[in-house]
Amino acid sequence: MGNYLGKEIAEWRLDTINRFWDFSSKEPNKYFTHIHGKEIVSFFKDEISKNSTILDYGAGLGFLSEILLDKGYQVKCLDSSPDSLNILQEKLGHYRNFLGSNNLESIKQLDEKFDTIFVIEVIEHLYDDYLNELLENVRDLLTEKGRVIFTTPNQENLSESLIYCPFSDLVFHRWQHVRSWDANSLRKKLKDSGFNSVEIEETHFIPIPKWKGFNRKSIGHILGYLRDKIEKRKPHLVAIAALN
Numbered sequence: 561m562g563n564y565l566g567k568e569i570a571e572w573r574l575d576t577i578n579r580f581w582d583f584s585s586k587e588p589n590k591y592f593t594h595i596h597g598k599e600i601v602s603f604f605k606d607e608i609s610k611n612s613t614i615l616d617y618g619a620g621l622g623f624l625s626e627i628l629l630d631k632g633y634q635v636k637c638l639d640s641s642p643d644s645l646n647i648l649q650e651k652l653g654h655y656r657n658f659l660g661s662n663n664l665e666s667i668k669q670l671d672e673k674f675d676t677i678f679v680i681e682v683i684e685h686l687y688d689d690y691l692n693e694l695l696e697n698v699r700d701l702l703t704e705k706g707r708v709i710f711t712t713p714n715q716e717n718l719s720e721s722l723i724y725c726p727f728s729d730l731v732f733h734r735w736q737h738v739r740s741w742d743a744n745s746l747r748k749k750l751k752d753s754g755f756n757s758v759e760i761e762e763t764h765f766i767p768i769p770k771w772k773g774f775n776r777k778s779i780g781h782i783l784g785y786l787r788d789k790i791e792k793r794k795p796h797l798v799a800i801a802a803l804n
Contacts, residue, residue: 564731569722569730570731577736578641581643581736582643582644585621585641588623593624593681594621596765597626600680600711601624601627601631603763607800608676610633612633612676613636613673613674613675614677615674615677615701616638617638617677617678617682617694617697618639618680618681618682619648621647621648622647622651624680625637625648626652629652634657634659636658636660636661636662636667637652637662638663638664645662645663672701673706674702674703674706675705675707676706677698677701677702677706677708677709678709679698680709681711683741684737685737695749695750695753695754699753702803704803705802707800707801707802708755708801708802709799710750711798712741712796712797713737713740713795713797714794714795718737718739718740721737722734741797746799747799755801755802757802757804758799759801761797761799762794763798764795
């Protein structure tokens with residue numbers, strides 16, 4: 561998998577991935593959709609009809625799903641982590657418009673199709689075989705006129721988030737990222753995977769800071785927000801892909 565500063569970069573396996581995310585589920589405030597879920601739903605609100613059936617693919621702890629459910633959408637969650645699936649069912653089971661939480665195998669057995677599939681901050685975690693499998697899966701789970709919504713870091717420098725484990729003598733990415741995307745590479749991959757319509761946009765998912773009085777902290781938050789908004793390279797990449 562390569563080296564960094566003389567140390568081997570660890571290769572993630574399915575068991576280590578599941579253990580990593582089972583442990584990470586104990587730190588919910590660090591999840592991307594916990595931080596940016598409201599901004600994501602707001603960004604795509606014009607792309608989803610109220611009658612849509614939605615699949616949250618890689619739902620994690622259900623932060624995005626909960627926001628969608630609160631807005632009246634019909635939502636099913638998919639995740640590979642058994643701990644996350646249990647949390648999702650317990651957390652969201654009281655919603656009448658919640659369609660349940662399943663792993664991939666059980667969803668395939670149900671033979672369901674979805675109008676909108678969210679794949680939020682997932683594709684940067686996948687090696688080629690798993691990535692190709694995911695893209696095949698979302699094609700199979702999509703209705704004829706449905707759309708898949710992807711988000712991923714834009715032009716991420718992976719080495720900036722590598723950390724060293726002194727116990728294994730290996731280096732790994734803090735959030736288990738294994739690849740970096742830009743607009744061109746993502747468009748090409750989706751086109752090559754059978755999506756004939758692909759729209760790509762670089763953007764921010766930045767919560768607007770709330771004004772809490774004239775003090776150094778509030779001013780810092782506002783200035784940081786404005787700096788990020790005018791930054792030349794936007795940190796987030798979004799893609800809307802359809803079969804037709």
